[in-house]
Amino acid sequence: MGKNKPGYFGEFGGRYAPEILTEALEELESTYNKLKNDKKFKKELAYYLKNYVGRPSPLTFAERLTKEWGGARIWLKREDLNHTGAHKINNAIGQALLARHMGKKRIIAETGAGQHGLATATVGAMFGLETIIYMGAVDVKRQNLNAKKITMLGAKILPVTSGEATLKEATSEAMRDWALNVSTTHYIVGSAIGPHPFPTIVRDLQAIIGLEAKKQFRKVADKLPDAVVACVGGGSNAIGMFHEFIKEKKVLLFGAEAGGLGSKPGEHSATITYGKTGFIHGTKTLIIQDEFGQIVPAHSVSAGLDYPGVGPQHAHLAKSSRVDYRMVTDEQAIASFLEVSRIEGIIPALETAHAFYVAKDVAKSLGKKKDLIICLSGRGDKDVEEVLRIMAGGGAHE
Numbered sequence: 001m002g003k004n005k006p007g008y009f010g011e012f013g014g015r016y017a018p019e020i021l022t023e024a025l026e027e028l029e030s031t032y033n034k035l036k037n038d039k040k041f042k043k044e045l046a047y048y049l050k051n052y053v054g055r056p057s058p059l060t061f062a063e064r065l066t067k068e069w070g071g072a073r074i075w076l077k078r079e080d081l082n083h084t085g086a087h088k089i090n091n092a093i094g095q096a097l098l099a100r101h102m103g104k105k106r107i108i109a110e111t112g113a114g115q116h117g118l119a120t121a122t123v124g125a126m127f128g129l130e131t132i133i134y135m136g137a138v139d140v141k142r143q144n145l146n147a148k149k150i151t152m153l154g155a156k157i158l159p160v161t162s163g164e165a166t167l168k169e170a171t172s173e174a175m176r177d178w179a180l181n182v183s184t185t186h187y188i189v190g191s192a193i194g195p196h197p198f199p200t201i202v203r204d205l206q207a208i209i210g211l212e213a214k215k216q217f218r219k220v221a222d223k224l225p226d227a228v229v230a231c232v233g234g235g236s237n238a239i240g241m242f243h244e245f246i247k248e249k250k251v252l253l254f255g256a257e258a259g260g261l262g263s264k265p266g267e268h269s270a271t272i273t274y275g276k277t278g279f280i281h282g283t284k285t286l287i288i289q290d291e292f293g294q295i296v297p298a299h300s301v302s303a304g305l306d307y308p309g310v311g312p313q314h315a316h317l318a319k320s321s322r323v324d325y326r327m328v329t330d331e332q333a334i335a336s337f338l339e340v341s342r343i344e345g346i347i348p349a350l351e352t353a354h355a356f357y358v359a360k361d362v363a364k365s366l367g368k369k370k371d372l373i374i375c376l377s378g379r380g381d382k383d384v385e386e387v388l389r390i391m392a393g394g395g396a397h398e
C-alpha cells in the first residue's frame with residue numbers, strides 16, 4: 001500500500017460498501033490494527049496454527065515432476081496437508097480469533113468449492129461459535145461432500161438460489177446477512193476480496209505460506225527461488241505465497257487464472273486477462289463485465305476459481321507487471337490434475353492444477369539448475385468424482 005490511502009493498491013481496492021456496514025468495517029479495521037502487533041494475539045494465533053492446523057506445512061522437493069518436465073527443480077509448498085486440506089484455514093482461524101476479541105458469537109461465510117465453508121465450520125466448532133455458511137445451490141450439488149462435512153461440524157448451510165447460484169451470489173447473500181446482524185456477527189470473508197480491510201487482513205493471515213516457504217527454501221538451498229507460481233481465484237493463496245517475495249525483485253512471480261472453456265464472456269473466470277475496472281462486493285478491481293458494465297457470470301471447472309472478480313492487490317500487481325498472470329483452460333487443468341496425481345503421488349485440487357500447468361511451462365523456460373516453488377493450495381479429494389465424470393464424457397458442469 002505504501003504511500004497510497006489505506007486499503008488501496010495503486011488505483012484498486014478501497015471501501016465501497018453500503019453505509020450500514022461502515023461501522024462494522026471500521027471496528028474490524030481498528031481491532032485488527034491493534035491486535036496484529038499484539039504479542040498475546042500473535043502467540044494465540046501461532047499456537048492454533050501449530051497445534052490445530054499442523055503448521056509449518058512442508059516444502060517438498062518434487063523429484064519425479066522435476067525429471068519429467070526436464071527444466072527447473074520443482075518444490076511444493078504443501079498447503080494440502082493442513083487440517084481441512086487447503087490454505088483456507090490459515091485465514092479462518094485468524095478471523096475467528098478476531099471475532100472472539102470483538103465479542104461476536106456468530107460467524108458467517110460464503111463458500112464456492114466448499115473449502116472456505118469447511119474451514120469456517122471447523123473453526124466455528126472449535127471455538128464454539130454459531131456458524132452459518134452461504135453456498136450457491138449449484139455448488140451444494142457439485143461439492144456435496146464438503147456440504148455434508150459442513151453440516152456434520154454443526155454449522156448451518158443456507159443454499160442460495162438467485163442468479164447463477166454460485167460463489168458471487170453466496171457472497172452477496174453473506175454481505176446482506178452481515179448488514180442485518182453486524183452487532184452479533186463477524187463475516188469471515190474467504191479470499192483477498194471485499195471492502196477494506198478484508199483484502200489486507202486475508203493477505204496478512206495467508207502470508208505465512210510465503211514466509212515459511214522462503215525460510216524453508218533458504219535452509220535447503222541457501223538462496224531465493226527463481227520463480228514462484230500460484231493459482232488465482234479471489235487470490236488469497238497466491239497473495240499469501242507472493243507477499244514475502246514481492247520485494248525480492250529477482251524472484252519471478254506467476255499467477256494462474258481459470259481460462260475455462262474459451263474466451264467468450266460466460267465461458268471463463270480469467271478476470272485479469274479479460275476483465276475491466278469496476279466495483280464488486282465493496283472493492284474496486286478487475287471484473288468480467290459486458291459492454292454495459294453488467295457483471296458476466298464466471299465459469300471454471302474448479303468451483304474455487306469460479307468468481308468474476310479478483311482481489312484488488314492482484315489487479316495492481318498485474319497492472320504494474322510485477323506478476324505475470326496466465327490463463328489455463330479446464331482441459332489443461334484436468335491434464336495437469338492427472339499428471340501430478342500419477343507422477344508425484346499427490347492428488348491436487350483442480351484449482352491448484354491450474355498452477356501446475358503454468359509451472360510446467362515456466363520450469364521448461366527457466367531451464368535446469370533453477371528453482372521453482374508451486375503453492376499446492378489444496379488437496380483434490382473433493383474433485384475426484386467430478387474429474388472421473390468429465391473423463392467418462394460427462395462434459396464440464398455448467
Ligand SMILES: *Cc1c(COP(=O)(O)O)cnc(C)c1O
Pocket residue numbers: 086087088113115116190191192231232233234235236237238304305349351352377378379
Ligand atoms: C479456495 C481455493 C482456491 C482459490 O481461492 P484463492 O482465494 O484464490 O486462493 C485455490 N485453491 C484451493 C485448494 C482452494 O480451496
